[in-house]
Amino acid sequence: xxxxxxxxxxxxxxxxxxxxxxxxxxxxxxxxxxxxxxxxxxxxxxxxxxxxxxxxxxxxxxxxxxxxxxxxxxxxxxxxxxxxxxxxxxxxxxxxxxxxxxxxxxxxxxxxxxxxxxxxxxxxxxxxxxxxxxxxxxxxxxxxxxxxxxxxxxxxxxxxxxxxxxxxxxxxxxxxxxxxxxxxxxxxxxxxxxxxxxxxxxxxxxxxxxxxxxxxxxxxxxxxxxxxxxxxxxxxxxxxxxxxxxxxxxxxxxxxxxxxxxxxxxxxxxxxxxxxxxxxxxxxxxxxxxxxxxxxxxxxxxxxxxxxxx
Amino acid sequence: xxxxxxxxxxxxxxxxxxxxxxxxxxxxxxxxxxxxxxxxxxxxxxxxxxx
Numbered sequence: 001x002x003x004x005x006x007x008x009x010x011x012x013x014x015x016x017x018x019x020x021x022x023x024x025x026x027x028x029x030x031x032x033x034x035x036x037x038x039x040x041x042x043x044x045x046x047x048x049x050x051x052x053x054x055x056x057x058x059x060x061x062x063x064x065x066x067x068x069x070x071x072x073x074x075x076x077x078x079x080x081x082x083x084x085x086x087x088x089x090x091x092x093x094x095x096x097x098x099x100x101x102x103x104x105x106x107x108x109x110x111x112x113x114x115x116x117x118x119x120x121x122x123x124x125x126x127x128x129x130x131x132x133x134x135x136x137x138x139x140x141x142x143x144x145x146x147x148x149x150x151x152x153x154x155x156x157x158x159x160x161x162x163x164x165x166x167x168x169x170x171x172x173x174x175x176x177x178x179x180x181x182x183x184x185x186x187x188x189x190x191x192x193x194x195x196x197x198x199x200x201x202x203x204x205x206x207x208x209x210x211x212x213x214x215x216x217x218x219x220x221x222x223x224x225x226x227x228x229x230x231x232x233x234x235x236x237x238x239x240x241x242x243x244x245x246x247x248x249x250x251x252x253x254x255x256x257x258x259x260x261x262x263x264x265x266x267x268x269x270x271x272x273x274x275x276x277x278x279x280x281x282x283x284x285x286x287x288x289x290x291x292x293x294x295x296x297x298x299x300x301x302x303x304x305x306x307x308x309x310x
Numbered sequence: 311x312x313x314x315x316x317x318x319x320x321x322x323x324x325x326x327x328x329x330x331x332x333x334x335x336x337x338x339x340x341x342x343x344x345x346x347x348x349x350x351x352x353x354x355x356x357x358x359x360x361x
């Protein structure tokens with residue numbers, strides 16, 4: 001073996017040990033787009049909560065919730081590297097792309113999980129920290145490791161993890177869980193199934209190939225369309241619940257009713273149009289509107305709490 | 311036993327430097343953050359304490 005061969009062999013060994021990921025690859029592990037939703041909904045919970053928290057502590061609390069959410073994303077990618085490599089939507093993620101090893105992603109996710117929970121406990125309180133720990137546990141262990149590959153109800157139950165951040169934000173100020181924070185939780189929880197099933201209708205082939213038992217794969221597209229309409233019907237009153245429970249104005253009540261009806265309209269369109277590209281387009285339109293819906297509902301609550309009811 | 315030193319490629323050196331800088335910045339931010347959090351949480355009590 002020549003010296004050159006030995007050097008090349010060593011280079012390959014070093015490559016196998018990892019160490020190739022750039023800073024942006026590590027940021028990608030945190031799922032920044034999901035993180036932005038977490039930050040936004042958690043901030044709404046925090047702003048709505050009664051009590052006086054120092055703005056700097058509020059900022060750090062939101063940062064901890066964001067990092068905790070990102071850590072869940074990294075641990076999700078650690079576990080799901082095999083199916084991420086198969087699906088077109090996820091195959092460019094850092095692990096399947098060969099930029100970060102699974103071990104690196106696991107270590108990164110664990111350090112951030114413990115760091116964010118402990119810091120939130122010290123900065124805010126241990127109820128909020130416990131809720132954040134539960135959020136990470138629920139997303140990684142209950143959803144990613146257990147439900148995702150075993151039941152078509154995966155995102156219905158797993159959606160709880162994505163719905164918890166406003167409760168964590170609320171608890172960071174008050175140290176408790178109340179009806180208001182549960183109502184905020186319920187909005188995202190009810191919104192999640194139609195949102196993800198709309199995407200699943202478009203990406204059905206991907207999930208099928210990866211062996212993920214999403215509802216369209218297991219129960220068929222027709223059953224999925226029924227479920228989308230049912231959950232959209234349920235979302236209408238749940239989206240208005242802040243008004244019914246008396247912590248949002250009538251203006252919010254009317255606004256959320258209109259948004260809920262438009263959501264339902266998109267869902268009915270998905271239910272009606274079932275063939276070809278038009279069906280995929282209808283599902284994609286619902287998916288996009290659902291993001292807009294959630295943003296506006298939480299933005300409305302945020303605005304009412306910051307500038308007062310209209 | 312002879313020790314062989316691993317040879318990193320240019321790309322690996324570049325990404326390692328990037329990660330090192332990011333870690334250094336993160337640590338500096340954490341130090342500053344915990345300092346400010348301590349001041350904010352203790353408030354005036356930081357001076358008024360038994361020595």
